[in-house]
Amino acid sequence: MKLKSITLAAMVSAAAVGSVQAEENIRFDGFPDFDSSLNVLLPDFTEKTGIKVDYLMNNHGDHHTKLTTNLATGSGAGDVVVVDVEKIGPFVASGGLVNLSASFKADQYKDQFAPYAWAQGQGSDGSVYGIPVDLGPGVMYYRRDLLKDTGENINEVIKDWDSYIAYGEELKKNNVYLIASAADVAQAIIFTTVGDNEGLYFDAKGEPIVTSPRFVKAFTIAKEIRDKGLDARITAWSNEWYEGFRKGTFATQLSGAWLLGHLQNWIAPETSGKWGVENLPNGIYGSWGGSFLSIPKQSEHKEAAWKLIQYMTTEREVQLKHFETIGAFPANKTTYDSPIFNEEIPFLGGQKARLLFADVAKNIKPVLPAKGDHVARAIILENALMQVLDEDRDIKEALAEAERLIKRRTRNL
Template identity: 75%
Template sequence: MKIKNIVLCGAMALGAISGVNAAEHEIRFDGFPDFDSSLKVILPDFEKQTNIHVDYLMNNHGDHHTKLTTNLATGSGAGDVIVVDVEKIGPFVASGGLVNLSEKYNADQYQSLFAPYAWAQGKGADGGMYGIPVDLGPGVMYYRNDIFEKYGIDAKAAIKDWDSYIAAGEKLKKNNIQLIASAADVAQAIIYTTVPEGEGLYFDKDGKSVVTSERFVKAFTVAKKIRDKGLDGRILAWSNEWYEGFRNGTFATQLSGAWLLGHLNNWIAPETKGKWRVSHLPDGIYGSWGGSFLSIPKQSTKQDDAWALIKYMTTNRDIQLKSFAKIAAFPSNITTYDDPLFQQGVEFLGGQKARLVFAEVAKNIKPVKPAKGDHVARSIILENALMEVLDEGKDIKTALAEAERLIKRRTRSH
């Protein structure tokens, strides 16, 4: 756990606040890396403008959300501003522990500034806004350009469809290079990006499970083909082996969100600068891969100051662009997309104008409404059923049918 404090000169703060206890203007921001890199850049100006001091507490992604689940359930221990990953926004909103920002701060007046699909994800069943999108995760494929060139693989041809992606993998395998860290990432890409209109990720508009549908069968089938042909490294994301794979060129592609660029460049594999490029996802699919929201827990006693920080980080065009430049957190604020920054080459990606790729993907993502049971369904599908198919050779339709029964039982849906 890492706690970071940024404090203004006490005398200056007290003078500006004129008699109000300075402690009343201190708030805490709870998040996960690489938000700390971004906050270092943007907070000094915010503090100067507002006289609101911001402490921040960073935990790794999983621990952060586990802690927040407990904080919201018990009504204590959460920061004043919390970061919520897109995968958790549905259940966190449904928990009842977050402030309705539409009701309290008329947040809907800012709706036109944001990507429509992300705005929809931050809403509750009552139509109120509970999480303001702070960054998006346009889905892309990162690939090792040096490896592709060495073995005569054309990136555009490789992403034409899943068969051509697999064919590229077979060429790489002959040279002892894996196509991707884990075949599971391919299944996740298909599940996340081919949602029919009116459906959620795992449930239809009436809350009925859709996990035995063709979308899931296809996702599992393509992933199994990659595993059966020995084209993936069976490497879990966010493991030491994963980091080493990026550094050593163990695998040649990774499907992820725009935000991975910040991690690769800032700490995972800075020494591979210039070797990577990005492309669209294979098979002509567009989709979101991650994304974050800022919310205020009801338990916060500094809600007005918390809202001031959320507004600053999301509605302020320049601040969104600063975060984008620092940690590749793709702006949720669509007024940024005509900025010259998008035309600049990205040094880590060999000078490629990658932000234009991210922007094109972001503009083509369709809204997918989150559901209360998403996190339950996700763990059953991606962590249990998919692994049984990939690791144990379980029949795909059997695994999905069993997963659906479990989802119904765990979410009491019918």
């Protein structure tokens, strides 16, 4: 999942409770808001196992850059590492992670997890290298007050992309933007309308499919939103983005369910009650983020590391506490009958939003990651899409060039 983009490097030891003496020390490497969850979970883990856990947090980008170096050099990584869904494919392909199926019989837990998430943590050999710890069901957060000002109905707004854009035109009359960035709409369509036997960017044979109708449609709708002046042109995880949530600069945000934790905990807690959440427009279901726990081969404490992964992913009450603390939706399906899902969420105006999150999670189809996904994502979303939105480049021309670049840059992967 995409998390708080701040630099944070903290080494904090969880104190053992009672008279238990810590027998072994391990380190957990991740990114915020995992530290908030670990502060709650680790004392109980240490009490139960005698294993003491330090943690090292860096912002999302720096964490993965550091981990790339650690795995390449064979040193410097924690014993347990968090890997974002966008990075799991290349990290598994790097060969630097422990085969959890072979080493710890991890497949015994397969049926506990959302099928699409379990598949994402597998390598081409069918073994699992990352256990899902949380999911990112794709949803649309919206400002209730700004919706009310237009007199629109949320069900009508999300009916299809035309009605979503029409809502943006009504908002514009009140000097409010529809969304922070039109690029988020393109990403939503790309991520949630994957065809059978397709990956996000490649087909079953490993050939790029970025000139297909899915990408043309995604770019076309995003371009319409930009051309009509309906997006604020604000990049996610920037200070402007945070301020936009606080001030009501934009009325909707397409994201993963996990955004709730950030909004209520630190981005815009003062806006409590002004937000609601709904399905993505046009009846689409898809994943928007998610995280995995893995063990680097270089770890000297693999058994203890596996115990922590088991604790955080296979224990129902721990998954629920992780969910309750930072809003990270559980990857473990055994949690979905918990009473917590029926609780009203004050930040969302009393909405029982977790029921929506669960419904989305159950409707997401498995999409297998490819080792070239990170390369394709950068070329498509960070390069080609920006050329179309910012430089008015022809959509089909931009996608054709992107396909050529993807083929060239993934040739030797």
